[in-house]
Amino acid sequence: MSLHVVLVHPEIHWNTGNAGRTCLATGATLHLIEPLGFSLSEREVKRAGLDYWEHVDVRVWKHWDLFEAEMPRLGEPWFFSTKGTTSFWDAPLGDADGAVLVFGRETAGLPAELHARYADRFVTMPMHSAHIRSLNLSTSVAVGVYEVLRQRRALGR
Template sequence: MLHVVLVEPEIPPNTGNIGRLCLATDTHLHLVKPLGFSLSDKELKRAGLDYWKDVRVSVWESYAELQAAQSADARYFYLTTKVQRPYWDEQFRDGDFLVFGRETKGLPEPLLESNRDRCLTIPMTPQTRSLNLATSVGIVLYEAVRQLRKS
């Protein structure tokens, strides 16, 4: 099973849409606090439709807590606009964690610096600063799913 991690997500409809993506791909969604909304937020549930109750979701107090709860050989990939290595160059495996940052700031710089060899990007034209978080998750998650179904 794949894992999607949202570190400090801020916008409820993005998280709701990502929850639907996770349900559609049998992926575990991990939310790392602080969250910019309540899990009972109407916007979150509206975006997740009536699927939200079926999403496999875990909420963590910190990113360190999430990592400590996983096996030592878990692989984490950090999505960022600050590197050149495209996501499609990675060979994803069952059990991988795809880690995304909050909508306004992305992932913390120290986290990226300490994991440079696991940072990936979604290539885009220079005129584009970034993509919507739910769109980004969908792009990378479905590439991982495609690779796993192909192998």
């Protein structure tokens, strides 16, 4: 059963490094959709991923359309957004053989065209305080990935 994390136009190297570390810990593949707000050769990315970065399965895509063409072969897509109407707890993230968790950039989230095209695949994380708009990107990745693993375990997968 495959698990894929997709960061669409990530802007902050620390978040990407931390997401990569989570992917390595859980056996997930990290997909980065360009443009990136940093260079992957920057020492900060590697530092955030610590000495694990070289072991992370990272795939870089020149643009969304190239990745989108490959997505059906990877698994069922789930798009994480503060604009989602379904809680990720209520979505069957772990049901399919493959799960593709898609996250937007830190300052603007996912593009409007993805919201329109995949409206029924958008999920959100509950926020109990009106003072918080969203969680940090790398935190959201970790929470989403571990929810997939929790659901798979509950299903005996």
